[in-house]
Amino acid sequence: MGPVILHSVVSVDGFIADANDDVGPLHEWYFAGDTPITPPREDPHYDHSGTGNDFRVSGASAGYVRQMWESIGAIVLGRRLFDLVNGWEGQPPAGDHVVVVSHRPRPAGWHPEASYHFVDGVAAALDRARELAGERTVAVNAGEVGGQVFAAGLVDEVAMDVVPVVFGSGKRYFGSVEGQHLLAGPHVVVPGEGVLHLRFKVQR
Structure with a gap:
């Protein structure tokens, strides 16, 4: 079974939006x-940010991001993010499978060919994602759902792409997590251009 990684791009004061x-x-x-x-996709209109551009990063970031994305077998995210990006039109930025934590089913007629699974509850969603990912990584999007997975002690590593901006308020990386949680490291520190890539193992 592969590791479970909580991941997102984040401001220096801990907000993902x-x-x-x-x-x-x-x-x-x-x-x-x-x-x-x-490589560019056949349909360039949908990607991680919804801008329609190809992903092009600094050389320092490219090796780190490429390796991480290639390791991912399944992504877990909440229904809100799914709705905001329309599920990346069935083409997630990384991984072969997506598990959406939602009380509602897949929208009728929405990309039936895509390996998207709608599961009620974070524990059940993570079990499904692990099954789909096999030995590969399960990446959990940060935010409320990611925070719930983290608080349940189901995350092995925390990965942050820290951007030098202060939001002051907004959607927190760890959602509504309360209390103190210890991380080790960081065991990965990769400075890119306009971003700092960090990874921490979760202490248990």
């Missing part, structure tokens, strides 16, 4: 470099 779900400059580094992460 503002109160209106606007990511502001958080994803600009994905398109500000000269090194592609992945």
Whole structure:
């Protein structure tokens, strides 16, 4: 069974979006470099940020991001993010499978060919994602759902792509997690252009 990693791009004060779900400059580094992460897709209109551009990052970031994305077998996210990006039109930025934590089923007629699974509850969603990912990584999107998985002690590592911006308020990386939780490390520190990649193992 592969590791479970909580991941997102985040401001230096710990927010993944503002109160209106606007990511502001958080994803600009994905398109500000000269090194592609992945080959262009046949349908270029949908990607991680919804801008329609190919992912092009700095050389320093490319190796880190490419390796991480290639390791991912399944992504777990909440229904709100799914609705905001329309599930990346069935083509997630990484991984072969997506598990959506939701009380509602897949929208009628929505990309029936895509390996998207709608599961009620974070524990059941993580079990399904692990089954789908096999020995590969399960990446859990940070935010409320990710915070619930983290608080339940089901996360092995925390991965942050820290962008030098202060939001002041908004949607927190760890959602509504309360109390103190210890992390080790960081065991990965990769400075890119406009972003700092960090990874911490969770202490148990």
